[in-house]
Amino acid sequence: MSQIPISDAVFIGVHLAANNTHVSAVTEQGTILAETKASYTATSSPNSVKGQLELNPEIWWDATRHALGQMINQLRPRVAKANQLKAIAVCSDPGVIVTVDRKGNSLIPAILTEDTRGMDYVKSLNYHGQEHCTKMGFQFQATSPLAKIAWIKENQPELYESAYFVHQADYIIGKLKGIPDVTEYSLAMKTGCDLLEECWPDWLDYDMHLGVRERLPRLVPLGEKVGTVSSNASASTGLPAGMTVIMGTASATARFLASGARKLGDFNTVLHNGMTIRGISPKMIYDPLGQIQIFKLLNRSWFFSVESKTGAEWIGNWFSEKTFQELEVEAQMLLPTNYLAYPNVRKGETFPFVSGSAEGFISPATDNQTAQFASCLQGTAMFERYCYQKLDKLAELTKNQGDIYSSGEWCLSDSWMQCRADVTGRVNRRMVGRGGAAFGAAMMAAMGSVFHSIEDTAETMLSTEAMFFPESEHVALYADLYANFCRLMEEQGYIA
Numbered sequence: 083m084s085q086i087p088i089s090d091a092v093f094i095g096v097h098l099a100a101n102n103t104h105v106s107a108v109t110e111q112g113t114i115l116a117e118t119k120a121s122y123t124a125t126s127s128p129n130s131v132k133g134q135l136e137l138n139p140e141i142w143w144d145a146t147r148h149a150l151g152q153m154i155n156q157l158r159p160r161v162a163k164a165n166q167l168k169a170i171a172v173c174s175d176p177g178v179i180v181t182v183d184r185k186g187n188s189l190i191p192a193i194l195t196e197d198t199r200g201m202d203y204v205k206s207l208n209y210h211g212q213e214h215c216t217k218m219g220f221q222f223q224a225t226s227p228l229a230k231i232a233w234i235k236e237n238q239p240e241l242y243e244s245a246y247f248v249h250q251a252d253y254i255i256g257k258l259k260g261i262p263d264v265t266e267y268s269l270a271m272k273t274g275c276d277l278l279e280e281c282w283p284d285w286l287d288y289d290m291h292l293g294v295r296e297r298l299p300r301l302v303p304l305g306e307k308v309g310t311v312s313s314n315a316s317a318s319t320g321l322p323a324g325m326t327v328i329m330g331t332a333s334a335t336a337r338f339l340a341s342g343a344r345k346l347g348d349f350n351t352v353l354h355n356g357m358t359i360r361g362i363s364p365k366m367i368y369d370p371l372g373q374i375q376i377f378k379l380l381n382r383s384w385f386f387s388v389e390s391k392t393g394a395e396w397i398g399n400w401f402s403e404k405t406f407q408e409l410e411v412e413a414q415m416l417l418p419t420n421y422l423a424y425p426n427v428r429k430g431e432t433f434p435f436v437s438g439s440a441e442g443f444i445s446p447a448t449d450n451q452t453a454q455f456a457s458c459l460q461g462t463a464m465f466e467r468y469c470y471q472k473l474d475k476l477a478e479l480t481k482n483q484g485d486i487y488s489s490g491e492w493c494l495s496d497s498w499m500q501c502r503a504d505v506t507g508r509v510n511r512r513m514v515g516r517g518g519a520a521f522g523a524a525m526m527a528a529m530g531s532v533f534h535s536i537e538d539t540a541e542t543m544l545s546t547e548a549m550f551f552p553e554s555e556h557v558a559l560y561a562d563l564y565a566n567f568c569r570l571m572e573e574q575g576y577i578a
Contacts, residue, residue: 085160091168091532092161094153094321095523097333098174103145105153106520107167110223112543114521116156120145133198133224136191139180142250143257147318154160154320169326169527170258170311173336173519174251176269179227181245183320186256193230200229207232210289218277219368219376225453226272228286231294236275246297249273258319259309259327263298268332268377268385270368275301277378278366303380304331305530327468328530334360335377335385336522340514343539346383347483349470349508353490354464355395355427359469360387363477373433374476379480380536388473390433392465392493396425396442396458405455405494413456414497418504418559421446421453422567422578423461423513431576434472440576459498460560464567468577470506485509496548504556505564514545 090109097104102121122141161167177195182188193199201224208221215221218274222229227249235242248262249269256262267277274294276283277367282295302308309327316323330336336359341350345362352358363384367374377385397406426442474481486508493499493512503510515521525539533539571577 085162088378090166091528092157092166093524093527093531094170095336095520095525096150096152096170096172096254096330097336097519097523098146098172098254099333099519100175103149104140104520104570105146106524107153107157107518108118108521108524108528108543110532110542112515112545114256114515114517115160116153117520117558118149118152118156120149120152128468131199133201135194135197137194139188139192139250139253142254146254146257149498150319150321158507164322167322167325169328169531170321171328171523171527171530172251172254172258173330173333173523173526174254174269175250176249176272176332177225177227178250179230179273180248180250180253180262181241182248182253182256182262186253186260186262189245190238192250192253195225197230199226200224200226200233202424203229203232203236207290208295211285214274214276214283214285217367218271219374220272220372222272223381228274232271232290232292235292238262240498240537246299247273247294248299252299255308255327255330258311258315258321259297260312260314263299264302264308264329266304266329266331267301268304268335269296270301271377273298284428302329303378304329304335305380305526305534307530326527326531328527330523330526332377333519334375334387335379335560336526338385338387338522339525339536339540340517340519340522340544341489342487342511342540342544342546343484344537345484347474347479348485349473350487350489351466353394353488353492355393357390357466357469358387359390359466359473360385360478361428363479365478367476369476371436373436386473386477386510388433388469389426390465390469391431392424392426392442392462394462394490395427396462397492400425400458401425401451401455409452409455410495410497412452413459416453416456418556418561418563419453419456419460421448421457421571422563423454423457424571424574425458425461434469435576437576440574443570443574445570459501459506460563461567463502466502467506467564467576468571470508471520485511487513489509496550499548500553503550503552505560506518507552507557509552510550511546512548514547
């Protein structure tokens with residue numbers, strides 16, 4: 083195994099997942115030099131009541147130390163000098179709350195995302211924070227960190243007096259640099275952060291009477307330098323002391339950055355049983371139905387994420403994965419097809435419309451399996467186009483402004499990738515590696531220490547495996563078919 087050039091910088095990303103810590107070491111050209119994982123199990127405390135789920139946060143740090151130590155051992159033959167390790171960033175689920183003292187020592191077990199002990203405080207939070215919730219476009223829930231903090235204040239008042247509240251990633255950042263005194267806007271959103279004003283709002287103290295703002299960490303944007311690796315952390319992990327620590331963010335944002343999408347109008351679409359669409363918007367999207375999750379990026383841009391029930395589940399339910407391989411070539415010869423499909427296997431839909439009764443269809447009906455298959459390939463792309471159309475409107479983006487960065491196992495089908503490009507009129511990209519949240523955290527470490535923008539970081543660290551350009555002779559045909567598809571969806575009462 084050859085050494086990398088001594089001019090190359092290496093960045094480390096840490097992803098705190100539900101059951102493990104995943105660490106990636108990545109060069110500035112996007113080469114993964116080492117990856118390690120260390121597992122842990124979240125369980126209810128023996129003294130917990132129903133709805134409570136806790137974990138000693140030291141378990142996260144033990145797993146992180148172990149994974150980083152293994153990674154450093156893997157890197158030694160390849161990295162000539164310690165100063166090539168430039169920066170480290172951490173990402174995690176934003177729903178976890180850790181109660182610590184001012185030095186960062188945990189006072190009680192961390193309260194995990196799924197914990198619902200704060201249920202009794204949700205009504206009050208949404209009442210007193212009504213203006214805030216309208217502004218942010220969401221309602222507090224029992225799983226929100228702020229509801230958990232309200233529970234601690236009511237049920238453990240003596241503890242509350244000396245408590246300081248941080249998120250999961252904040253806690254590990256504190257272990258790396260010495261003290262957990264910072265958090266990132268999107269991580270803090272469900273803890274009450276005002277994403278527009280970039281502050282902890284007054285109503286937390288004056289309306290809710292929580293006296294909590296002084297017990298919360300300083301808010302900083304993702305990618306900002308927040309400290310350096312301490313000598314204690316260096317001894318525990320093998321990281322060089324003085325290595326730059328960069329502010330990470332929510333796991334969802336890290337995965338999005340690793341997808342390749344980088345500019346306004348770009349979409350990252352993941353085809354699984356359903357369809358996950360993520361993108362960059364120049365404004366906060368206000369969604370009265372609460373379908374769209376919104377996160378803060380840099381330079382007044384926003385990252386949004388939405389889930390649809392319609393995706394690739396029809397392959398296994400109506401055909402099979404083996405049938406997919408057999409029919410793909412035959413179906414390609416039928417595209418574009420006049421058979422129009424809304425290939426929703428499950429009853430109901432969540433986006434781009436909400437319906438408890440929406441059901442899939444193929445029109446006109448046919449017993450020809452190849453025609454059915456072709457119509458579903460095309461129908462998924464038609465549905466995808468309608469999703470983009472709605473998101474473009476909500477985000478006030480120019481039609482077809484950006485590219486599609488496709489993820490998921492079904493992006494390996496060239497014919498389907500081409501069909502989706504033709505139907506949507508957008509360039510469809512399949513990226514090399516298709517990295518996850520740990521890779522995205524490494525990108526944040528690079529962005530905060532070397533590149534200073536999402537676009538420059540993605541341009542340097544990510545590579546395109548294949549690009550599928552809309553073919554002009556098909557685009558016009560698909561435009562007419564898409565209009566017919568929308569009429570059918572209107573007749574069914576699904577869209578207006």
